[in-house]
Amino acid sequence: LPAGESTEGAVYLAREAASDPFREDDLQVATLAGIVGGLALANARAHREREGALLDTVKALVTAVEMRSDLLRGHAERVAGYALAIARAMRMSDTDCRQAQLAGLLHDIGTVSVDEPCRTGLGKEPPPHQHVQAGEKILANLPAFTTIREAISCHHERADGKGVPAGRRAEAIPP
Numbered sequence: 001l002p003a004g005e006s007t008e009g010a011v012y013l014a015r016e017a018a019s020d021p022f023r024e025d026d027l028q029v030a031t032l033a034g035i036v037g038g039l040a041l042a043n044a045r046a047h048r049e050r051e052g053a054l055l056d057t058v059k060a061l062v063t064a065v066e067m068r069s070d071l072l073r074g075h076a077e078r079v080a081g082y083a084l085a086i087a088r089a090m091r092m093s094d095t096d097c098r099q100a101q102l103a104g105l106l107h108d109i110g111t112v113s114v115d116e117p118c119r120t121g122l123g124k125e126p127p128p129h130q131h132v133q134a135g136e137k138i139l140a141n142l143p144a145f146t147t148i149r150e151a152i153s154c155h156h157e158r159a160d161g162k163g164v165p166a167g168r169r170a171e172a173i174p175p
Contacts, residue, residue, distance in 0.1 A: 001034050011037070013030055058102060062077075065109060065111060076104065076108060079105070079108075080104030080105040083100040083103060084100055099147045100151075100175075102148050106145075109135045110131035110133065110138060110152070129156060132155065136153050150174050
């Protein structure tokens with residue numbers, strides 16, 4: 001299974017009867033299938049590596065934000081774990097589970113914009129939706145994060161409609 005300059009694996013072809021050897025066109029089809037299979041495997045590996053790099057990058061960003069306050073340390077990782085567990089329990093697709101995990105990690109990313117006295121609890125408490133709106137703005141230029149941005153915008157909403165910033169009710173809050 002060739003993939004560019006590397007080999008991703010091998011395919012073994014056999015016939016039951018040695019008297020019925022492979023024809024040239026059989027071998028050409030098998031070669032083509034091997035090339036396509038090798039490229040597919042290489043692409044899948046590259047995709048997993050990119051996904052891992054994205055997750056590592058998001059975790060590093062979240063760590064930097066959490067370093068600004070002892071109250072936040074580890075919070076995003078815990079929320080991400082809960083979000084992933086809930087998404088799996090709801091039998092969401094792998095893509096949706098990954099989105100839930102990333103949304104959990106990034107849900108408080110907007111706290112980076114909250115000033116020191118508010119963040120440490122030593123000053124007047126900011127409106128609860130201030131960091132929500134800031135988080136949406138931070139991710140606004142990342143089209144791949146549209147679903148995550150929507151989750152961030154709703155993470156202080158409540159099923160009874162008494163949440164912030166929009167007072168959405170149960171059905172209006174995305175999963």
